[in-house]
Amino acid sequence: MSTQPDTAASTQHLTVRCPFCRTWNRVAAARVSDRPKCGNCARPLLLDRPLAVDDESFQRTITETDVPVLVDFYADWCGPCKMMAPLLDEVAASHQGALLVTKLDTDRAPLTSQQYNVRGIPTTILFRDGREVAREVGAVPKARLEALASK
Ligand SMILES: [Zn+2]
Numbered sequence: 492m493s494t495q496p497d498t499a500a501s502t503q504h505l506t507v508r509c510p511f512c513r514t515w516n517r518v519a520a521a522r523v524s525d526r527p528k529c530g531n532c533a534r535p536l537l538l539d540r541p542l543a544v545d546d547e548s549f550q551r552t553i554t555e556t557d558v559p560v561l562v563d564f565y566a567d568w569c570g571p572c573k574m575m576a577p578l579l580d581e582v583a584a585s586h587q588g589a590l591l592v593t594k595l596d597t598d599r600a601p602l603t604s605q606q607y608n609v610r611g612i613p614t615t616i617l618f619r620d621g622r623e624v625a626r627e628v629g630a631v632p633k634a635r636l637e638a639l640a641s642k
Contacts, residue, residue: 505591507536508548515551520558522591523588539584541576541594546602549595554621556591561640563594564604564614571630572613578633579615582640590640617642 503520514531525539536542541563544552553560563579565572583592597604598610607616607623616626617639625636625642 503557504555505538505558506552507535507542507591508544508552509536510543517555520588522526533637538591541583541585541592543577544593544595544600546600549600549603552593553618558589558591559624560591560593560618560641561636562616562618563592564597564607564609564616565594566597566612569612575613575615575630575636578636581633582636583624586640594625615639 497558505518505520505523506515507518508515509529509532512529512532514529516530516536518527518536518538527536527538528534542552544562548564550638553562561579562576563572565575569584579592579594582590586592595603597609605640610614611628613630614626614628615631615636617624625639627639633640
């Protein structure tokens with residue numbers, strides 16, 4: 492049995508696109524809570540809350556991020572989605588560096604929604620290494636979100 496420390500956590504990265512200038516950034520997971528800034532425009536990447544993704548940025552975000560990625564499929568007109576939003580904010584804030592929480596507007600990202608067969612919103616899906624691990628359909632309490640996030 493090895494007693495060597497697992498150093499994988501210190502070398503994990505998140506791959507996120509700056510919401511302001513759309514430049515891709517690689518952020519060390521260990522540095523996420525240090526309020527990292529975009530390498531191009533120097534504005535904060537705001538990873539303490541759900542990060543907006545779209546059809547263009549989705550695949551790269553989930554495949555090039557080493558920590559699990561939780562995706563909230565939502566729409567602006569969806570009441571239950573609005574109820575879920577503060578819970579996702581809390582999960583994002585409390586799991587900084589260990590989990591990337593993202594949100595995808597299904598009206599603006601129809602291709603991704605179709606690809607993952609999202610038929611109702613809100614739908615929350617956990618991805619690891621770019622692959623779906625588990626999902627919750629409909630508004631769920633925070634405990635269910637936390638359980639999903641730890642799968
Ligand atoms: Zn930027």
